[in-house]
Amino acid sequence: MGAGDERQNDRTVRGDGEDGGRRRLRIRRPGHRRERREGRDAGCTQSHGQSLMSYFKARYKIEGLYLLDEPETALSPRSQLQLLNLLRDMGQAGHAQFIIATHSPILLACPEATIYSFDHIPVKEVGYEETDYYRLYKSFMEDRSRYLDCT
DSSP states (O other), X not given: OOHHHHHHHEEEEEEEOTTSOEEEEEEXXXXXXXXXXXXXXXXXXXXXXXXXXXXXXXXTTSOEXXXXXXXXXXXXXXXXXXXXXHHHHHXXXXXXXXXXXXXXXXXXXXXXXXXXXXXXXXXXXXXXXXXXXXXXXXXXXXXXXXXXXXX
């Protein structure tokens, strides 16, 4: 892809600045070379969950401590399993550490994870099968009619 191709994917727009002067804004079209190179597709060919997984895969290659607040919200159960494997692999490699606030029994199942419940004072460590989310999902799967008002 040459420089001419990049210009075809960019568009320069002129607009009036607040001070009455002219300024140039560069607008990148979806699928721009830099976005493809960085693993982003601007949402054109991926769902929100798929683009989030692409971001996670690219980002977690960088060593660090990651704080995640409900990363499962845009992910299907299958994608949550992919994220679980990614978290496990990066953690076991000593490459990254994760502190995650989640409601997902899938993510709570991360091997060797320490789970803290903030439903207690003081905060306490709990086992996977002791979590409210595990128990609720298990109960629902065993007998969903108890949770469905079919009257």
